[in-house]
C-alpha cells in the first residue's frame with residue numbers, strides 16, 4: 115500500500131479550488147497526461163490560481179491528498195454545477211504520458227486506494243467513474259487504452275471480488291460452413307444432383323437412379339452422367355420422391371411431365387423465372403438454371 119500524506123490547498127485558495135461543500139457520491143478517475151511525480155502535481159495545482167483541482171494524486175510510491183473530501187474540486191470538465199465537479203472525488207494517476215513501470219505501479223496504487231475507500235464508505239464498484247463519463251474527454255487516457263474494465267478488475271481484486279471477463283467471449287460452435295456455389299449452367303449433371311441431394315437430405319451420390327426412359331423427352335437438360343434412364347425403373351429414385359414432396363406433386367419417384375410442371379410452378383412461386391416458354395412441362399436450360407439458382411440461395 116502506498117503511503118498517504120496531505121499537501122492541502124491553503125484555505126485562502128478554497129474560493130478558487132474548492133468553493134463548495136460536497137457530499138461525495140463516487141470516485142472520478144483521471145490520468146495526469148504528464149510524467150511528473152505526485153508531489154510535483156500537487157504543488158503545481160496548489161500554487162497556481164486556475165480553477166482546476168483534484169482531491170488525490172497518486173504515483174508509484176504515494177497518495178497525496180490536496181482537498182478534503184467534504185469540498186468539491188474542478189476536474190471533470192462538466193461545469194460549475196456539473197455532477198463530476200460537485201459530487202465526485204477526483205483521483206489523478208501519475209506517469210500516464212509515457213506509461214511504463216511507474217505508471218503500472220501508480221495505477222495499482224490508485225486501484226488499491228479506491229478499493230479501500232469503497233469499503234470504508236460501503237460503496238459498490240458502480241461508484242467508480244471515469245472523467246470521460248462526465249465530459250466526454252478521453253481521460254483517463256492510458257487507463258482507457260489499456261482497458262477500463264481491466265482497471266475495475268484491479269479494484270475488484272483488492273475488494274476480494276470476482277473479476278469480469280475483458281476479452282470478447284469466443285463462440286463455442288464454429289460458424290456454419292458456407293455452402294459451395296453451384297455453377298448456374300443449365301445442365302443437370304452430377305453436381306446439380308449432389309446439391310439437390312444435400313438440400314433434400316437424401317443420400318449424396320450424384321446419381322438420379324431408375325428413371326423411365328420414356329420421360330427423357332421432358333428432361334431435355336438432364337445429363338446421363340447423373341440421370342439413369344432405364345426400362346427397369348421399378349422403385350424410382352428416393353431423391354426424386356423427396357423433390358416431388360417439396361414441389362407438391364405425387365411422390366412416385368419418377369420425374370415425368372407432371373413433375374416438371376410442378377417444378378416450374380414451384381420455381382415461379384419462389385420468384386425464379388423458368389424462361390420465355392413458362393410452364394411448358396419441359397425441363398430445359400432455363401428451368402435447370404432456375405433450380406440451380408434456387409439451390410444456391412437455400
Ligand SMILES: [Zn+2]
Nearest residue numbers: 144145245253
Ligand atoms: Zn481527467
